[in-house]
Amino acid sequence: MIFYLKKAAGLLVTLILVSVITFGVFQILPGNPVYIILGVDADPAQAAALEKALGLDRPMAERYLDWIAGLFRGDLGMSYRYQQPVSELLSSALEVTGSLAVVTLVLTVLIGVPVGIWLAGHSHKKYSVIVSMLSQVSLSVPGFCMAVFLSSVFAVSLRWLPSMGFVSWSDSPVEWLRSLLLPSLSLALGSSSVLIRYVKVSVTNQQKQDYVRTAYSKGLKKTRVMYGHVVRNSLIPVITILGMTAADILGGSIIIENVFSMPGIGRLISVSITSRDLPLLQGLTLYLAVIVVVCNFVVDLIYSVVDPRIRLK
Amino acid sequence: MSDIVCSLQDFSLQFREDGTWYPAVSDLNLEIHAGEMVALIGESGCGKSVTALSLMGLWPEEARVSGSLVMQGENLLAMDSRRWAEYRGSQVSMIFQEPMTALNPLIKVGKQIRENVLVHQHVTRREAKQQVLGMMKQAGLPDVEALYHCYPHQLSGGQRQRIMIAMAMINHPSLLIADEPTTALDVTIQAQIMELMRQMNRELGSAVLLISHDLGVVKNLCSRAYIMYAGHVVESGPVAELLQNPMHPYTRGLVAAIPGPHCRDQELASIPGTVPALNARLQIGCGFCNRCAWKTDICEKETPQLKTVGNRMVRCHRVSEQEHGKRSADKGEGLEGEGQNSAANVSDAEIERRCVHV
Amino acid sequence: MKKYVSDISFCVGLALVSIMLLVLCVSFFWLPCDPEAMSGLLKLKPPSPEHWLGTDQFGRDIASRIMKGIQISFLIGAIVVAAGGVIGVLLGACSGYFGGWVDSVIMKVIDAQMAFPGVLLALMLIAVFGNGIGNTILALSIMSIPRFVRISRSGFLRLREADFVRAEKVRGASAPRIMFIHILPNLMSELAATASLTFASAVMSEAGLSYLGLGITPPDPSLGRMLSEAQGTILRAPWYVLIPAGVITVLVMGFNLLGDGIQQVNERR
Numbered sequence: 057m058i059f060y061l062k063k064a065a066g067l068l069v070t071l072i073l074v075s076v077i078t079f080g081v082f083q084i085l086p087g088n089p090v091y092i093i094l095g096v097d098a099d100p101a102q103a104a105a106l107e108k109a110l111g112l113d114r115p116m117a118e119r120y121l122d123w124i125a126g127l128f129r130g131d132l133g134m135s136y137r138y139q140q141p142v143s144e145l146l147s148s149a150l151e152v153t154g155s156l157a158v159v160t161l162v163l164t165v166l167i168g169v170p171v172g173i174w175l176a177g178h179s180h181k182k183y184s185v186i187v188s189m190l191s192q193v194s195l196s197v198p199g200f201c202m203a204v205f206l207s208s209v210f211a212v213s214l215r216w217l218p219s220m221g222f223v224s225w226s227d228s229p230v231e232w233l234r235s236l237l238l239p240s241l242s243l244a245l246g247s248s249s250v251l252i253r254y255v256k257v258s259v260t261n262q263q264k265q266d267y268v269r270t271a272y273s274k275g276l277k278k279t280r281v282m283y284g285h286v287v288r289n290s291l292i293p294v295i296t297i298l299g300m301t302a303a304d305i306l307g308g309s310i311i312i313e314n315v316f317s318m319p320g321i322g323r324l325i326s327v328s329i330t331s332r333d334l335p336l337l338q339g340l341t342l343y344l345a346v347i348v349v350v351c352n353f354v355v356d357l358i359y360s361v362v363d364p365r366i367r368l369k
Numbered sequence: 370m371s372d373i374v375c376s377l378q379d380f381s382l383q384f385r386e387d388g389t390w391y392p393a394v395s396d397l398n399l400e401i402h403a404g405e406m407v408a409l410i411g412e413s414g415c416g417k418s419v420t421a422l423s424l425m426g427l428w429p430e431e432a433r434v435s436g437s438l439v440m441q442g443e444n445l446l447a448m449d450s451r452r453w454a455e456y457r458g459s460q461v462s463m464i465f466q467e468p469m470t471a472l473n474p475l476i477k478v479g480k481q482i483r484e485n486v487l488v489h490q491h492v493t494r495r496e497a498k499q500q501v502l503g504m505m506k507q508a509g510l511p512d513v514e515a516l517y518h519c520y521p522h523q524l525s526g527g528q529r530q531r532i533m534i535a536m537a538m539i540n541h542p543s544l545l546i547a548d549e550p551t552t553a554l555d556v557t558i559q560a561q562i563m564e565l566m567r568q569m570n571r572e573l574g575s576a577v578l579l580i581s582h583d584l585g586v587v588k589n590l591c592s593r594a595y596i597m598y599a600g601h602v603v604e605s606g607p608v609a610e611l612l613q614n615p616m617h618p619y620t621r622g623l624v625a626a627i628p629g630p631h632c633r634d635q636e637l638a639s640i641p642g643t644v645p646a647l648n649a650r651l652q653i654g655c656g657f658c659n660r661c662a663w664k665t666d667i668c669e670k671e672t673p674q675l676k677t678v679g680n681r682m683v684r685c686h687r688v689s690e691q692e693h694g695k696r697s698a699d700k701g702e703g704l705e706g707e708g709q710n711s712a713a714n715v716s717d718a719e720i721e722r723r724c725v726h727v
Numbered sequence: 728m729k730k731y732v733s734d735i736s737f738c739v740g741l742a743l744v745s746i747m748l749l750v751l752c753v754s755f756f757w758l759p760c761d762p763e764a765m766s767g768l769l770k771l772k773p774p775s776p777e778h779w780l781g782t783d784q785f786g787r788d789i790a791s792r793i794m795k796g797i798q799i800s801f802l803i804g805a806i807v808v809a810a811g812g813v814i815g816v817l818l819g820a821c822s823g824y825f826g827g828w829v830d831s832v833i834m835k836v837i838d839a840q841m842a843f844p845g846v847l848l849a850l851m852l853i854a855v856f857g858n859g860i861g862n863t864i865l866a867l868s869i870m871s872i873p874r875f876v877r878i879s880r881s882g883f884l885r886l887r888e889a890d891f892v893r894a895e896k897v898r899g900a901s902a903p904r905i906m907f908i909h910i911l912p913n914l915m916s917e918l919a920a921t922a923s924l925t926f927a928s929a930v931m932s933e934a935g936l937s938y939l940g941l942g943i944t945p946p947d948p949s950l951g952r953m954l955s956e957a958q959g960t961i962l963r964a965p966w967y968v969l970i971p972a973g974v975i976t977v978l979v980m981g982f983n984l985l986g987d988g989i990q991q992v993n994e995r996r
Contacts, residue, residue: 073839081851192736192987196980198931200938201972204954208961208968266470273425274485274536275458278450284484285473292475307845311935315958325847326939329854337854345842352842364520365474 059360067353074349075127078342079120082334132339137331142339145324152222152320153309156243159236160305161298163244164251169294171248172255173287179260195249199308203242203315210238220317239316243308247301254297258290265289292363299355303348374543374576375401375424375461380436382419382428384647390433391647394420395600397436398675401544406570406577408587408608410623411597414644417580420597421546424578425463426453441543459489462537466549468529472521478529479505479517482536489540500539507572508535509565527558531565538569545569548580563590584620585627588612596620599644599656606681616683618661655686663687730992737988740923743981750794751801760788762795762948773966780970783953784960789967793974796950799943800930800978803864807929808922810868815875816918820906822876823883834880837873846870846932853941863942867932871925878921882914916993923986927979934975950975 107113126133132142171187178184194202211219217238223231262268263286271281310322317323321340328336380397383390394416401407411417422428423438426445438445440460448456462485465471473481479501486497498517505513508531521529530550537545547566551559567590570577581587587594588608595605596619604617615621622640642660655661658668665687673686731737759779766786774781780789822833840848849866856862883906886892895905936942937951945952950971957967 069835070839070842073835074842077839077843078851081855084855192984193980196927196983197976198934198979200935201954201975204958204968204972208958208965212961266465266467267473269427270465270471270533270536271473272427273457273463275454275456275488276484277454280488285476289473289475303842303844307847310845310847310850311939314939325850326941329850329941332854334854337851341843341847341851344844344847348842348844363475365522 060357063353063356067349070349071346074345075124075342076120078338078345079123082338083116127342132343133335135328135333135336137328137333137336142336145336146321146339146343149319149321149324151224152318153306153313153322155222155225155232155236156239156309156313156318156320157302157305159233159240160243160247160309161302163240164248164301164305165298167244167248168251169255169291172252173259173282173290175252175256176259176263176290177282179256191249191252194245197246199243199246200311200315202245203239203312206238206242207316222316222318222320235318239309239312239318242315243305243312246308247304250304251294251297251301254294255290258293259286262286262290292359295359295362296355299348299352302351306344306348372403373400374403374405374441375399375578376437376439377420377424378437378439380420380423380438381434382416382423383433383435384429385431385433386647392600393432393647394423397597397600397602399595399602399605401576401578403543404570404574404576405593406567406579406591408584408591408594409578409580409597410582410584410587410594412582412644414599414647415597416600417597418548421463421548421578421580424461424544424546425457455489458485458537458542459540460542461544461546462540462542463546463548464530464533464537464550467553468526468533469521469553471533472529474521476520477518478521478524478532479519482532482539485536485539501535504535504539505532508532508538508569509561510535526554527561530554530558530562534562534565534569538573538575541573542575544576544578546578546580549582550579551586552582559586566590583627584608584612584623588627596623601656601684602675602682603657603685604681604683606679610679610681616678616681616688617657617685618663619657655684730995731988734988734992736984736991740981740984740986740988743977744985747797747801747978747981751797754794754798758791758794760791762787762791763946764788773964781964781966783956783967784964789953789970792948792953793950793970795948796953796971797974797978799860799947799949800933800975803860803867803933804926804929804982806864807867807871808926810864811871811925812875812918812922814868815872816879816911818872819876819879820883820911823880823885824887824902824906824910826884826887830880833876837876841873846935849932849936850941853936858936858941859944860947863933863936866936867929870932871929874921874925875918878917879914882917883910886910886913916989920986920989920993923982923989927982927986930975930982931979950978 112119123133130143132146134140135142135145138145171191175184175187197205207219210216218235219238221235223235225232268281268286271285276284309320310325312318313320313322314326321344325337325340327333328340377397377399380394380399381392382394383392385391397416397420399407399409399420409417409420419428419432423434424440424445426448428434434446440456445456472478479498482501482504483494483497486492486500487494490497492500502513502517505516510516510528510531516524516528516532521532524532533550545566550566551562554562563586566577566579569575577591579587579591584594584596591608593606594608594611595602596611596617597603598619604611604615604620611620612624612627615624619640626639640660645656645659653672654670655664655668655673658664661668667686671686673684675682675684676688678688764787766782769782769786770784772782772786780793783789783792818833818837822830843851849863849870852866852869853862856865887910892905892909895909900909933942933949934951934954937949938955940952940955942951943949953971954968954975957964957971961968
């Protein structure tokens with residue numbers, strides 16, 4: 057129980073720090089945001105009025121607390137550019153980024169885990185070197201380079217898959233998947249290479265454990281030892297890096313959504329920067345950061361549930 | 370004489386290092402009779418554990434094995450991986466030194482024992498569980514229903530080793546190999562575990578090969594013992610005689626090192642030096658000569674052969690010259706048992722193979 | 728050194744990085760053409776003896792622009808590693824050596840910073856300060872700090888109880904002296920690996936930001952922006968896409984492999 061309380065306290069502190077960073081960064085803004093909205097040569101009286109309306113004349117701590125209170129009411133502020141609540145913009149972009157992240161995570165696990173296990177079992181074979189090298193290459197190709205490459209081959213040249221846009225699941229599940237396949241794959245190739253390494257190292261370590269010898273001495277066959285004992289134990293440490301992978305995928309999606317012109321959070325972020333729509337950027341940034349923190353927390357919890365030894369501490 | 374369960378003839382095991390093969394075990398001859406408890410004694414690095422693992426077919430991948438390993442009339446070196454899997458855990462099973470790491474930390478102990486039943490017997494899960502509970506009870510575990518659902522880290526060291534014993538004995542193997550089963554346990558628990566093994570041996574009739582570095586631990590349990598040093602059996606025979614009248618200088622050192630009530634105010638005896646490393650072992654000469662107080666020129670020039678002395682075997686050049694006041698039982702009686710002068714007649718069907726399985 | 732040469736990753740990485748360094752050195756003294764010279768007649772020409780890698784949609788020589796872009800990438804990578812490294816090692820050293828509340832505060836802030844995935848933190852800073860080379864470097868340097876903090880913290884934590892550190896303490900050496908004269912040199916190979924990996928990710932992030940039009944601003948040439956410009960002409964000039972994408976990949980892979988190689992050799996010891 058103390059274990060969970062400690063974890064929850066850590067989560068709270070991190071969340072507060074994240075919100076302070078997000079809030080703080082936008083306070084060091086050179087220049088008054090009022091003039092960004094109204095233009096540099098705005099009437100000073102009008103500027104002062106807007107400043108008051110936006111609450112920019114009050115002390116920073118007060119505005120921070122107001123902002124936090126707003127968050128709890130689901131109010132992330134108002135976008136300058138779209139003249140719409142940030143939360144509304146966010147919820148419409150959420151399906152895109154959420155779909156992209158989930159499909160990518162599934163692809164990452166589907167590629168990473170089997171290849172990692174296979175590599176650990178065949179580490180002395182010649183052809184495993186080729187697979188290792190391939191995973192090293194796909195680790196190093198930046199996601200957006202991979203995206204440009206994949207889209208020029210499969211979308212532009214072969215015309216198998218759409219090169220841009222997003223189709224909602226409710227419109228057509230098949231088209232939904234087709235529109236997600238290339239962006240997800242460009243992200244998943246990189247993140248699965250990371251996963252492959254972890255799985256491989258973890259399985260190799262577990263294979264050296266004493267209980268593996270016990271399993272063999274019971275008369276279990278090689279595959280049964282592998283899948284009944286080794287793999288099970290190896291995947292538990294791998295769970296911890298899934299949180300990290302989720303963060304990587306979200307970070308990568310910011311650029312990938314722009315490559316494929318998908319109307320997700322990443323696209324909104326880049327629009328908000330070019331149009332200097334700071335409330336929108338602030339809301340989106342906080343939202344992504346909170347998701348990452350919560351993901352890591354959930355992964356910690358899953359880990360403690362799956363591994364009986366952790367709960368005891 | 371009772372049936373021979375297991376016999377090793379001229380068994381050798383070599384490791385490869387930098388292109389050369391170094392012997393970890395050389396020309397080992399060993400026999401175990403049905404229902405017998407035999408000890409294999411030696412300090413770490415002498416090759417006793419690797420010999421035990423070889424009986425399970427679990428020698429390391431980079432090792433080369435030759436000689437003959439026969440278990441209930443079957444040549445182990447001719448078995449394929451399918452046969453090995455049938456054999457392990459049913460005909461022979463093994464328990465290890467460290468019961469914490471030898472159990473899978475993420476599987477309930479009951480299920481780990483049950484797995485052994487399900488692999489070798491065609492029974493339902495429920496029947497298997499009943500067998501497991503029965504065996505756990507027999508292994509002296511309390512409250513077996515609750516313990517069945519425990520994870521290894523929730524048990525004490527002694528309980529874990531009892532679980533290991535239950536797991537090993539559940540298919541009534543004809544041989545149980547125990548590799549230093551009590552070394553990692555508290556002293557008070559050690560005697561209990563040893564007693565449990567003797568009880569299992571009596572109740573289920575399985576022969577036991579007990580591997581230890583301590584001759585004192587086995588003296589009340591085992592009938593016979595093999596003393597190993599640097600890959601060779603240096604002396605073998607009935608435990609009582611070995612203790613009373615050790616012939617090989619190494620055995621003498623071991624016997625002297627057993628603490629007892631009679632040596633209260635004396636300093637504990639020890640053998641100076643350590644076992645030579647695998648790649649530092651001499652190809653000729655006696656392996657013990659760098660630590661031996663009695664060595665002469667011949668010890669460095671010639672490898673000693675096993676000599677039969679009474680119902681014992683000893684590998685020492687100087688054994689006949691030594692003073693053995695109480696060597697009365699040495700005239701002609703009981704020359705059977707150990708396979709006479711075995712190192713001299715090399716088995717003609719020498720099978721040499723690299724390990725392919727595991 | 729021999730141990731490093733026997734590592735495949737290290738060798739391949741070193742080879743790729745050396746090729747890029749060679750191109751970089753050449754670019755300081757000689758460029759095939761003026762990278763800014765436009766020509767209406769030479770739009771999107773395929774590779775030829777005059778223009779080795781062809782021309783872009785304004786008729787500029789791609790080879791020269793790539794070489795200029797490599798200069799920018801190395802400049803950004805080097806400054807980011809230096810700045811992020813110095814700040815990160817300082818923080819990590821304090822965190823690991825002193826422990827206690829100093830450690831908790833620093834690590835909590837670093838953890839919070841790690842919550843901003845990928846280039847998000849850099850984007851936030853660019854939104855505030857505006858884009859351009861200087862601000863991109865600033866943003867990427869801040870982004871690279873956590874990595875150095877974590878590595879140096881674990882190193883200092885490990886070595887602060889070492890015998891030679893205790894001996895220095897007994898002798899009365901000051902904390903900064905112990906930290907930077909005695910402990911730090913022992914962590915050099917680990918930091919070298921981190922520096923190499925950070926270099927790779929700085930190059931990658933800069934290209935990503937510039938691809939979005941939020942990093943390097945024209946007229947400075949950038950591999951990332953070339954890629955986004957090339958994407959629009961993919962049907963007419965496919966080679967134009969492949970060249971910047973390939974160069975970015977080789978740069979990133981070279982430094983990644985180099986860092987991995989150093990790391991693997993360190994672990995084997």
